[in-house]
Amino acid sequence: MKKAFVAALLIVTAIPLLIGVVALPPHGDPDTPVHTHISARYLEEGREEAGADNIVTGVLLNYRGLDTAGEVTVIFTALMAGLAVLISHKKQPEGDATYDAAEAAAEDAPVRAPVSPVVSFVVRLLAPFIALFAVYVIVNGHVTPGGGFQGGAILGALFIALTIVLGRERTRTLMPRLAQPWMQGAALLTFVGVGIVGGALTGHFLGYPAQASLHLARELMMLVLEAGIGLGGAAVFATLFLQMEAE
Amino acid sequence: MAAWPHWLPLVVFAPLLGAVLTPIVSLRSRHVAPWWALAVMSVTSVAALFLVLRVASEGPFSYLPGGWQPPYGIELRFDEFSAVISVICLIGWLAVLYSLRYIEWLREVPKERIPYYYALLLLNLGGMIGFVVTGDLFNLFVFLEILSLSAYALVAFSGEHIAEMAAFKYLLMGAISSLLVLFSVGIIFGITGSLNMADVATRIGQLDSAAPAALALAMLAIGFMVKAALFPVHIWLPDAHAIAPSPISAVLSGLVVKVGIIGLIRVYQIYYTSGVLDLHTLNQVLVWLGAISIVMGAFFAIFQDDIKLMLAYSTISNVGYIVMGLGLSTNFSVIGGSVHVFNHALIKATLFLAAGALIYRTGYRTLTDLRGIGRSMPLTCIAISIGAISIVGIPPTAGFLCKWYIALGAFEADQPFFGFALIFGALFIFIYYIRMVNAFYFQAPVHPEILEVTEAPLSMLAPTLFLASLCLIMGILGRIPLAFIEPAAARLLAPLGG
Numbered sequence: 001m002k003k004a005f006v007a008a009l010l011i012v013t014a015i016p017l018l019i020g021v022v023a024l025p026p027h028g029d030p031d032t033p034v035h036t037h038i039s040a041r042y043l044e045e046g047r048e049e050a051g052a053d054n055i056v057t058g059v060l061l062n063y064r065g066l067d068t069a070g071e072v073t074v075i076f077t078a079l080m081a082g083l084a085v086l087i088s089h090k091k092q093p094e095g096d097a098t099y100d101a102a103e104a105a106a107e108d109a110p111v112r113a114p115v116s117p118v119v120s121f122v123v124r125l126l127a128p129f130i131a132l133f134a135v136y137v138i139v140n141g142h143v144t145p146g147g148g149f150q151g152g153a154i155l156g157a158l159f160i161a162l163t164i165v166l167g168r169e170r171t172r173t174l175m176p177r178l179a180q181p182w183m184q185g186a187a188l189l190t191f192v193g194v195g196i197v198g199g200a201l202t203g204h205f206l207g208y209p210a211q212a213s214l215h216l217a218r219e220l221m222m223l224v225l226e227a228g229i230g231l232g233g234a235a236v237f238a239t240l241f242l243q244m245e246a247e
Numbered sequence: 248m249a250a251w252p253h254w255l256p257l258v259v260f261a262p263l264l265g266a267v268l269t270p271i272v273s274l275r276s277r278h279v280a281p282w283w284a285l286a287v288m289s290v291t292s293v294a295a296l297f298l299v300l301r302v303a304s305e306g307p308f309s310y311l312p313g314g315w316q317p318p319y320g321i322e323l324r325f326d327e328f329s330a331v332i333s334v335i336c337l338i339g340w341l342a343v344l345y346s347l348r349y350i351e352w353l354r355e356v357p358k359e360r361i362p363y364y365y366a367l368l369l370l371n372l373g374g375m376i377g378f379v380v381t382g383d384l385f386n387l388f389v390f391l392e393i394l395s396l397s398a399y400a401l402v403a404f405s406g407e408h409i410a411e412m413a414a415f416k417y418l419l420m421g422a423i424s425s426l427l428v429l430f431s432v433g434i435i436f437g438i439t440g441s442l443n444m445a446d447v448a449t450r451i452g453q454l455d456s457a458a459p460a461a462l463a464l465a466m467l468a469i470g471f472m473v474k475a476a477l478f479p480v481h482i483w484l485p486d487a488h489a490i491a492p493s494p495i496s497a498v499l500s501g502l503v504v505k506v507g508i509i510g511l512i513r514v515y516q517i518y519y520t521s522g523v524l525d526l527h528t529l530n531q532v533l534v535w536l537g538a539i540s541i542v543m544g545a546f547f548a549i550f551q552d553d554i555k556l557m558l559a560y561s562t563i564s565n566v567g568y569i570v571m572g573l574g575l576s577t578n579f580s581v582i583g584g585s586v587h588v589f590n591h592a593l594i595k596a597t598l599f600l601a602a603g604a605l606i607y608r609t610g611y612r613t614l615t616d617l618r619g620i621g622r623s624m625p626l627t628c629i630a631i632s633i634g635a636i637s638i639v640g641i642p643p644t645a646g647f648l649c650k651w652y653i654a655l656g657a658f659e660a661d662q663p664f665f666g667f668a669l670i671f672g673a674l675f676i677f678i679y680y681i682r683m684v685n686a687f688y689f690q691a692p693v694h695p696e697i698l699e700v701t702e703a704p705l706s707m708l709a710p711t712l713f714l715a716s717l718c719l720i721m722g723i724l725g726r727i728p729l730a731f732i733e734p735a736a737a738r739l740l741a742p743l744g745g
């Protein structure tokens with residue numbers, strides 16, 4: 001009975017969805033509004049006026065920078081939500097304002113499943129190369145696919161892999177307690193910082209100077225943004241992982 | 248000062264940046280967090296004040312981040328509906344002040360969580376402000392996500408099992424509605440190639456088939472209805488709003504559900520202007536759902552003994568009023584509905600903060616347990632009574648004029664039945680608030696110790712009383728917001744030829 005009801009409900013909702021989607025402009029047709037309206041200008045002028053060879057980066061950081069600032073805030077919100085729900089009462093001395101998940105867990109000496117020496121060796125061997133690749137993806141997002149979000153994800157994954165192999169006592173030195181919240185908020189902090197610099201240069205928040213003499217400044221602003229996004233993303237991954245492991 | 252152009256990005260980014268900085272300033276001591284949040288909200292409120300003054304003097308205006316002309320860049324657009332940020336800032340500020348003592352008192356909450364509470368509250372307020380001032384569809388979605396995510400976490404914040412369940416239910420419903428909104432934004436981009444609301448409005452009618460536009464409209468309407476908790480997609484609301492910490496209940500019930508309404512208004516702006524579809528059917532559906540919400544919300548509220556659960560159900564019926572006002576789409580009803588967005592926020596925040604004060608002092612939350620409290624906490628109970636008569640809509644309080652206007656709209660639209668539904672709903676609401684007042688003042692206490700308690704501390708009492716007095720002031724000066732919102736309502740309805 002319940003299954004029949006669910007099936008009927010699915011069919012009833014699917015029909016209008018299909019009718020609507022079928023009438024959408026065909027995929028890949030160069031004459032559809034998706035290609036002829038604003039995207040056309042992005043593709044034609046984007047390289048010059050947005051200042052990035054990779055048009056996607058130009059749209060993300062320049063034309064629609066506000067959206068990206070919002071997106072990094074969504075990621076930060078997810079972190080805050082995770083911490084607000086995950087931190088529990090366990091063995092925290094009353095009134096200790098400087099609680100640190102890593103320290104508390106280190107005292108607790110968690111029992112870890114042993115990691116195969118082969119895996120451990122390979123991860124440690126590859127770590128510097130993975131880190132280098134992450135930096136490459138972040139810096140080169142300007143020209144080729146990639147950028148802060150992707151590079152940050154690689155860095156975060158590296159941190160998690162290292163924590164599993166080496167134990168959190170070793171990797172927590174990468175995220176000192178006092179620097180932690182700065183790293184977690186790095187993405188939005190750089191966005192606001194760069195946005196204000198851009199505002200001072202162009203009169204518009206999140207603006208980039210377009211004059212040829214200031215092209216270097218524009219490149220630099222974008223690079224700083226990518227680095228901030230990367231660092232912030234990696235820190236969010238790492239913190240959530242540490243917190244979940246501690247619980 | 249009001250002419251300084253950068254107030255608009257400032258009002259959005261001040262709370263968001265403030266949220267990111269909250270864990271940093273709380274590194275040394277978590278007691279800094281509430282004061283920091285209060286300072287951030289003060290700055291935001293100043294910016295909001297200038298923006299509202301500016302829109303009152305010169306009408307809607309835009310800000311172009313990055314300097315790109317719309318539709319190529321994102322446009323922040325401030326119109327009379329965006330003036331709801333004034334209430335967001337006010338209630339946000341008061342909720343932070345109120346939380347100062349209230350959150351410390353929650354025994355289930357590990358103290359280390361507290362800075363994250365303030366960060367989430369600031370994110371939530373910043374997300375709402377961004378949502379109501381943006382003129383871009385995708386940007387709207389981004390801010391919707393910020394405010395939704397933070398709202399789920401705030402509901403779960405108290406750490407009780409039931410709170411986590413309520414938050415999870417809210418998360419499921421909310422995620423579905425966000426998906427619907429995102430999918431619709433995708434469809435609209437697919438058929439217009441644009442995301443700027445004003446640009447979309449001129450281009451959406453140029454397609455051969457209206458089916459995708461209609462699908463997007465339907466999904467946007469359903470998505471925002473879930474956020475606004477309209478019947479029958481209200482099921483997440485009662486638990487979530489009742490179980491959240493009281494200052495959060497005030498923010499959720501007073502403000503966050505209104506985001507759905509503002510979203511609906513933005514969608515209407517696009518579709519009315521484009522004229523691509525006849526919205527008569529949708530309007531009729533909204534009016535009916537609004538009427539059912541009014542009656543059902545009020546009906547369920549009567550049977551609640553838990554004071555916060557009762558207030559939560561009352562939110563459903565008030566959202567019903569607003570949506571009915573929009574659906575009737577006459578000048579009177581739209582003005583009444585939009586002003587009720589402001590007034591209901593004030594009223595419901597008063598009630599939730601006052602209820603929180605009662606719970607804080609006594610530890611009880613049902614009407615039976617709270618009998619006789621009017622003798623020991625007279626000021627709080629006066630605030631509740633003012634809130635109660637406002638929400639029923641008795642003149643000269645804030646609730647009266649809006650409901651009067653919506654009823655006038657129903658008669659103007661030749662649908663007097665809905666005018667009667669509205670009055671009928673008000674009667675129901677009257678019954679359950681009479682029950683509450685009766686319990687507080689006239690019934691013998693079940694727990695004798697309730698007569699011994701004192702008023703809540705000043706940081707909780709002052710916001711409550713201030714909001715209660717605003718309920719009265721907004722009633723007496725009720726013509727000012729009505730006149731303020733009138734041009735926006737006229738602009739919304741202008742394409743209808745009314």
